[in-house]
Amino acid sequence: MYLWIKKIHMYAGLFSFMAFVVWGVTGIQAIFLPAHDEWKPPAVTSQQEFPFEAAGNLDDKKLAKAIYATAGLAMAGGYYNVHRNDAGDLLFTAFSANGQRDFIFLEKEHRVRIEFRDGGLGNFLSVMHAGHSRRGPPDLPSRLWGYYNEFSTWAFLFMVLSGIYLWLATRPGMRWALILLGTTTVATLVLWATTR
Numbered sequence: 474m475y476l477w478i479k480k481i482h483m484y485a486g487l488f489s490f491m492a493f494v495v496w497g498v499t500g501i502q503a504i505f506l507p508a509h510d511e512w513k514p515p516a517v518t519s520q521q522e523f524p525f526e527a528a529g530n531l532d533d534k535k536l537a538k539a540i541y542a543t544a545g546l547a548m549a550g551g552y553y554n555v556h557r558n559d560a561g562d563l564l565f566t567a568f569s570a571n572g573q574r575d576f577i578f579l580e581k582e583h584r585v586r587i588e589f590r591d592g593g594l595g596n597f598l599s600v601m602h603a604g605h606s607r608r609g610p611p612d613l614p615s616r617l618w619g620y621y622n623e624f625s626t627w628a629f630l631f632m633v634l635s636g637i638y639l640w641l642a643t644r645p646g647m648r649w650a651l652i653l654l655g656t657t658t659v660a661t662l663v664l665w666a667t668t669r
Contacts, residue, residue, distance in 0.1 A: 475642050482635040485628040492602075492625030499602040502595045514573050515590045525578065525585045533557065537565045540578055540585055548600075548615050549574065570600040570615075 486493075506512075525543060527536055537555045540563075548570040555565040563578035572592035578585050606619035640650060 475639070478635050479639060482632055482639060485632055485635075489621075489625035489628040492622055493629070495598050495602045498595075499599050502599060515592055517575075517588045518572075518591045519589045520586055521589070522584050522586045524583055526583055527578075527580070533563055536563060536578065537576070540576060541565075541567060544574075544576070544585070544587060546574060547612055550600075552576070568600075570597050572596055 523543070525540060528539065531539065533555050537552055541549075541552045544567075546567060546569050549567050550569070552565050552567045555563070558564055558577075562580060563576075565576050567574040567576065571589075573590040575588040575590065576585060577588070601618060602622075604615060604619045604622050606616055606623055637654075640647075644650070
């Protein structure tokens with residue numbers, strides 16, 4: 474049994490390696506993010522326009538939903554902040570794995586302008602680390618990454634438990650390892666209890 478668990482432990486780590494890298498990079502990046510009130514969106518990197526005819530008497534939320542669906546953004550997770558500007562144009566924001574997308578429906582011109590604010594590799598990894606198959610964008614790349622991320626989550630849990638088993642099966646008397654395991658377990662329980 475020991476040899477089988479050791480092999481599965483190793484292959485689980487190899488299969489989920491990229492998710493671990495994404496999680497690690499995202500965690501390190503989070504340390505250096507600006508405070509919430511200091512954050513500024515990236516500059517507009519490009520824009521795209523397409524014609525759009527509004528159907529019937531849609532309210533602003535339904536109109537934004539129709540525009541969002543027509544745009545067909547890849548790996549985008551919904552739209553937010555639907556409102557009108559002083560000129561009467563409909564504005565809203567969508568977020569994709571590659572950054573913020575600002576929509577402007579120029580109603581009088583029957584056109585939609587999308588301003589792309591690409592967030593860079595760090596933003597991409599930050600969005601990807603949270604992807605799951607049952608929530609988020611419904612497109613195929615997002616779903617595939619979601620399944621991979623879920624597999625990696627279970628693989629990580631398995632590797633923690635199998636790692637403890639492999640340690641106890643080969644080196645149960647390592648005093649510093651017992652102290653470290655006990656310390657981290659107690660610290661986690663104390664943190665959980667004090668933040669409830």
